[in-house]
Amino acid sequence: MNSSDDAKTAFAKRLNDALTEKGYPQRGSAQRLKREAGFDISDRAINKWLKAETLPDHHNIELLAKFLGVNFNWLAAGQGEKTFKPSRDDLMQKIRDIENQDKGTDYPTPEGTTAVRMTSQSSMVPILSWVAAGSWSNVEAVTFEDAIGQAPRPANLSKFGFALRVQGQSMLPEFKPSEIIYVEPQTGFLALKDSDLVIVQCNDDKEATFKQLVLGETSDDMYLRPLNPNWPEQRMMPMGECNLVGKVVGKYVEY
Numbered sequence: 001m002n003s004s005d006d007a008k009t010a011f012a013k014r015l016n017d018a019l020t021e022k023g024y025p026q027r028g029s030a031q032r033l034k035r036e037a038g039f040d041i042s043d044r045a046i047n048k049w050l051k052a053e054t055l056p057d058h059h060n061i062e063l064l065a066k067f068l069g070v071n072f073n074w075l076a077a078g079q080g081e082k083t084f085k086p087s088r089d090d091l092m093q094k095i096r097d098i099e100n101q102d103k104g105t106d107y108p109t110p111e112g113t114t115a116v117r118m119t120s121q122s123s124m125v126p127i128l129s130w131v132a133a134g135s136w137s138n139v140e141a142v143t144f145e146d147a148i149g150q151a152p153r154p155a156n157l158s159k160f161g162f163a164l165r166v167q168g169q170s171m172l173p174e175f176k177p178s179e180i181i182y183v184e185p186q187t188g189f190l191a192l193k194d195s196d197l198v199i200v201q202c203n204d205d206k207e208a209t210f211k212q213l214v215l216g217e218t219s220d221d222m223y224l225r226p227l228n229p230n231w232p233e234q235r236m237m238p239m240g241e242c243n244l245v246g247k248v249v250g251k252y253v254e255y
Helices: 003-021 029-037 043-050 058-068 072-077 088-099 130-136
Strands: 124-128 149-152 162-165 180-184 197-202 209-214 223-225 242-252
Touching: 003 043, 003 058, 003 072, 058 072, 124 130, 130 162, 130 197
Parallel strands: 124 162
Antiparallel strands: 124 149, 162 180, 180 242, 197 209, 197 242, 209 223
16 A cells, blocks of 8 residues: 555544544435535535545635544644644633624524524424424434424524423422423533533434533633433533533423
């Protein structure tokens, strides 16, 4: 194997690893990349990158790095850190900047978010299954067709919001099983605060999960915990291994 083949193989491994972390399956990645990252080339050309047959040009590597959220130099040549780790001061400043923005009827859309089409004028919100919520975090669109029910729309929920029905007892006593919670997916990671309630999809789990976010001194210290003080596992799943589905902004109780 010559140096050119070595470079193709190493690049393909980095690209496939980054795709796996983003939640892309091994099969069908080329079609999804073309559709979601905006490549103006054929699926066959993208497959050649994934199979170490060719290398993309500088422009396409830039597109890939931006879409996957990795450093250009790491993706192109394996140099430097895979991703930047902002300091706590950087994170707090970005949070303050977001908080100081004018607040409209919709939440700001985080970079890389694919908007889910909902009925913006409806007075009702779709109640999704936990599997459907987990799929949303992998950029699979959910609509009223995926709903298992409907709930009244609260004033503080954007047109892309949805509802979930609480399952299990890990969030007692504040959230009881079968109660309905409202989820705002148009909330980015940097807008989250300590003790926020979040919906996340972690590792290879098909279902999303509902927990409270705990922020430490650095971005590496974040973790999730249940509200139930009697729950056996009080420190759960590092946030770095999870995809943010949305922030819980309220609940609706049926009697």
